[in-house]
Amino acid sequence: MHAKNKNDKNIAGEIVSFFRFSFGTIITGQFAVVIIPLLLLWEVVPRLHLFSRNLFPTFSDCASAFEHLLLHSNLMGHIGLSVFFFLIGLILSVITAVPIGILLGWNPALRKYFMPVFQILAPIPPTAWVPIALIFLGVGFPLRVFLVYLSSFFPIFLNTFQAIKDTDRRYVLSARVFGASELNILIHVHFYHALGAILMSIRTGISIGLIMLTAAEMYGVNGGLGFLLVHSKEFFRIPDMVVCMAVLGFIGWFLTEIIKYLEKRICLWKESRQEA
């Protein structure tokens, strides 16, 4: 009971420190000095009637569109759908790309057999997969998951592969002199040596995955932020489109911050000496 309580406290503390870590870099006096004039400019310029206000909405137009979408158009539902399928695709690609990357980076024999397969597939732009995926998977949810998976797989796989392969020889040799088995070296040397790069590659995977999620959602599904974006376009609601773009940006930023926070918490050794 006592232990559980302590655990709960730890999780709460972790969440608080995550928010401090992520939003802390945005909510600062210095940034306010930059962002407030920019927002004011955005508010004032469309009111000068240089363009039609329909084409160039003000900040407050977008804010009220956000409120409207939230209250009357199930914005949270669209966000939930997008995030849900995005995370499925991303998690699938992490749990496949990282182990395959580690194996091929570690074992030269396996590398010779299988690496060319990935080298041939990797340069194909993920968007080029859309037509064929449409035929095989239709316009439903599998398409989104597949495209997110496919697009985030290669950056994660290739970077993991490279980081494992490039493990500093000195570390491998010193473990070997002490009598470590190759498997032991993989776990205690290669993996930790590559961990930073692996987390970094997941961040790349997130940004490319989001691109493909948006693209996938523009094809005939009726839910998700990409759908809402296209739907707003059809009704010429520019403020709604701006809201969708901002939300997508926020999701990408937020997920990236989570990975950055993980890196800070796991890779403790990267925090170098600090002045007392």
Next chain:
Amino acid sequence: MPLERVEAGSMIRVEGITKDFRIADRKSTRAVESVSFEVRKSGFVSLIGPTGCGKTTILEIIAGLTEPTSGSVIKNNSRPSMAMVFQDYAVFPWMNALRNITYVLSLKGVPKSDRIHLAMEALSKVGLEDFKEYFPSQLSGGMRQRLAIARAVSARPQLLLLDEPFASVDGLTREKLQDLILDIFLTTGTTILLVTHDIDEALYLSDKVVVFSESPGKVVHELEIHLDRPRQRHCTSLNDYKKELTGYMQNDGVEHALRAHSSKLCCEVLQ
């Protein structure tokens, strides 16, 4: 009979080792050529020579990290326990000081319950007991190398291989580290093989100095140093040894080797 006694007192014997390297498609280059020397049990031997003479290659062959093209390393014990300290602190950056040592102890099969105790002992031997939680990036260069030494000696190896371990620290730290190694040598009786390009260091520490010539690396001379420890740095008797060694290193090593070879041939002819 005398031959056997030599055998029993020997830790490792390097016999006629040659190693060729091939980089990409270029024709292979010879790093070391028919190198032979012996390291006695509880002895301190230094390999000295200019950079690129293949000293490190010899050390890696002894450690079993690479195979020689020809020749062999004869070990007294079939697998003496070895530890190695590298030039640029190859302590693991992702493990703190204590974990670096307990990891090595786990590789040596030390039971879990003894690891922390032994690791702390090793840390205090090098004066790092207050830094056990620190990661290598949070330590200074000298401290990192002390950690590498602590890690190497923690498992009580029979043979300690040192690959220019003091090359990247400042002079004062270097002298302190040399005294640390000497202290470990004198108190534990570990056999030590040191690779260095610093004549003073070799003379201050070792029983025997093996001089290498450049590309391909060959043994030019072996010099036994009969002086009690601890030695005075820069004392007259060390200076005499230094003059002798410098002579061997400055003269063209190959010429020396050839002269030695031809005189040996002459002897054979005369006989």
